[in-house]
Amino acid sequence: MIFSNSLGTDLHMWDLQVAALSQDFRILRYDNRGHGRSSSPASPFKLAELGADLIALMDHLGIDRASFCGLSIGGLIGQWLAVHASNRFERFVLCATAPRIGSFESWQHRMDTVIHGGLNVIVEATRERWFTQQLCMQEPELVDRILASFSNTSIEGYVGCCAALRDADMTPSLGNIEHPVLAVSGQDDPVCRPSELDEIAKAVVNGRHFSLPGKHIVNLEGPGQFNRLITSFIKTDGRVEFPPK
Numbered sequence: 020m021i022f023s024n025s026l027g028t029d030l031h032m033w034d035l036q037v038a039a040l041s042q043d044f045r046i047l048r049y050d051n052r053g054h055g056r057s058s059s060p061a062s063p064f065k066l067a068e069l070g071a072d073l074i075a076l077m078d079h080l081g082i083d084r085a086s087f088c089g090l091s092i093g094g095l096i097g098q099w100l101a102v103h104a105s106n107r108f109e110r111f112v113l114c115a116t117a118p119r120i121g122s123f124e125s126w127q128h129r130m131d132t133v134i135h136g137g138l139n140v141i142v143e144a145t146r147e148r149w150f151t152q153q154l155c156m157q158e159p160e161l162v163d164r165i166l167a168s169f170s171n172t173s174i175e176g177y178v179g180c181c182a183a184l185r186d187a188d189m190t191p192s193l194g195n196i197e198h199p200v201l202a203v204s205g206q207d208d209p210v211c212r213p214s215e216l217d218e219i220a221k222a223v224v225n226g227r228h229f230s231l232p233g234k235h236i237v238n239l240e241g242p243g244q245f246n247r248l249i250t251s252f253i254k255t256d257g258r259v260e261f262p263p264k
């Protein structure tokens with residue numbers, strides 16, 4: 020099972036999944052280019068390059084096939100892989116994502132803001148989009164840890180991925196995805212709304228959508244339910260029990 024992180028995070032966004040799922044699965048998580056400890060080629064990046072990075076990593080590690088779980092831009096990378104490298108994958112968990120996230124203008128504006136002001140000028144707005152107030156109050160250290168990784172992301176890497184998001188649109192290709200897909204939304208996610216995850220599940224050949232309590236970083240809001248949902252999806256031929264036991 021391979022985990023792919025969202026914009027401005029690193030592989031530690033999956034700590035609560037790895038802790039719970041590593042008994043059942045062999046897990047690989049990695050930092051997307053320009054994030055965490057992965058190097059940052061010169062911006063801009065393309066979605067195809069982010070997808071090809073993972074195939075190169077799988078080749079390097081001798082991994083022939085895997086299931087995939089990605090959140091936000093990670094979920095967009097998953098959609099690209101499902102279309103362009105389908106023989107390397109079994110099932111896809113696409114979380115808090117969309118075939119087209121945001122608009123050209125919104126990403127261009129975000130890039131200009133970060134190039135001129137750095138990431139710290141958008142950290143509070145990011146906290147708002149990513150986490151419920153409840154999580155901020157109940158798990159302040161967890162939230163602060165994730166936001167510290169956000170602040171430490173390289174500007175080049177962040178802006179490079181914003182450019183990939185600005186230019187990516189998987190909408191026309193979704194109907195070609197035949198692998199089982201589990202789409203997971205955060206009920207109060209202001210970035211990728213539940214209706215967008217519903218559209219993914221309906222557009223692919225074999226998709227299901229479940230909405231869990233939370234905002235954008237939905238895997239951290241109710242990790243027990245999230246972990247049971249993806250375990251049941253991967254282990255049961257795509258038949259999912261809900262609420263997961």
Ligand SMILES: O=C(O)CC1=CCC(=O)O1
Pocket residue numbers: 024025026027090091092093120145148184210235
């Ligand atoms: O706007 C955000 O910070 C959320 C987001 C959009 C794409 C992604 O990966 O994260």
